[in-house]
Amino acid sequence: RTQGLFHRAILMSGSVMSPWMLSSHPSNASMEIAKSLGCLRPKSKAILACLRSKSSEELLRAFETKYMNGNWTQLILPVVDNFLPEEEQYLPVAPEESLSRGMFLKIPVLTGVTSNDGAVVVNQWSDLLQQGYTKLRQFFTASAIPAVALKYNLTNSAHFSEIRTILQWYYLDPVSEGNVMNLLAKLVDFYTDAQFKAPHDLQLRWLANRTVDPLNTVYAYQFEQDDNYLYKKLNISGGGHGEELLMIFGPSLMQKIGRVRYTGAEERLSAIMRRFWIEFIRKGSISSSPYGYGTTWNKYSPKEDNYIIFRADNNLPASQSVLRTPALSLTKDAMRRQMLWLWNDLLPNLKDLEDNHVQKEPLSRPNQTPLPNKDLTYRSAMYTLIAFVIVLLVLLIVCVILLKRHA
Structure with a gap:
């Protein structure tokens, strides 16, 4: 039923390979939001009609209230609807199976993540951040790691103790005793890696798989701007979830978060990102070395891992590029x-x-x-x-x- 609706796609900080992309009972979460808006009715059509009468602000406020403080156990997510008659199905095959078997519409895709997407998760726990190093570390080991491992279906493994030891060694051992800010940054890294970057990489491999479609058009990026405007209370550097939208939509959006104008480096970054996004929307492709920025944004190849990194630096001269390709010489x-x-x-x-x-x-x-x-x-x-x-x-x-x- 969705064939012909999409001609190209921009996927920002999202992946169908994410461990939280499936929900056991999404209808329960939907009913709770409907109830909070006074729309709980015996029949689904009546609920839908009531929800349509609400403003976007009311819907967003109800959604935010339900999921504040990191209460993301049951998300409102799509389900595989192969139980419906064929003419009513929207998603008859699980996304992972569709990607692995090439059973998806081959359209141009622009996709990427930010350096600290996990900030959107940690930002919900304002009370936890005020409880000090010991409580934060206890939360990391006793709650965060087991919860993510459960989503990855690792907790039932006979090797879960080894898996937990590896994760603690990788994320916790580098943190010096009592260093709350370093521990907080590692917690953000943990959620960024597990729920955004790693799943995005898996999805990217399938989308850019030349054996499935030699003419695949996929462009990949990572947003690494140092300044952080949406998650200031975390006091971390590096763009968080949704930060690239501030560059794409320009000064009007910046003003809504209290910033009046861009810095010079941000103006250059915003200009190049908007040009790339507009060109992709119009043509479904990006010109080789456009606008004289020096670095070419080529189609993504898993073998070359040639994504583009967006990052502006106030110390760079105005003529210097604000994007680069990854280099293994950089740590x-x-x-x-x-x-x-x-x-x-x-x-x-x-x-x-x-x-x-x-x-x-x-x-x-x-x-x-x-x-x-x-x-x-x-x-x-x-x-x-x-x-x-x-x-x-x-x-x-x-x-x-x-x-x-x-x-």
């Missing part, structure tokens, strides 16, 4: 690949170890007592952790060498 770019490998490869493989042990009986030689399954599980997890540490050490050495050469 931040190299760390991004390591993070994607952690979420999209290592953790799923750790979970799969259990599945392999369940499906296959361990082999043993004649007259030899086989090792208990518990020992095999521990040994596999130990080898995986050792391999993970070795890879990290190699990446660290490479980064140090490249930084010295760059210096």
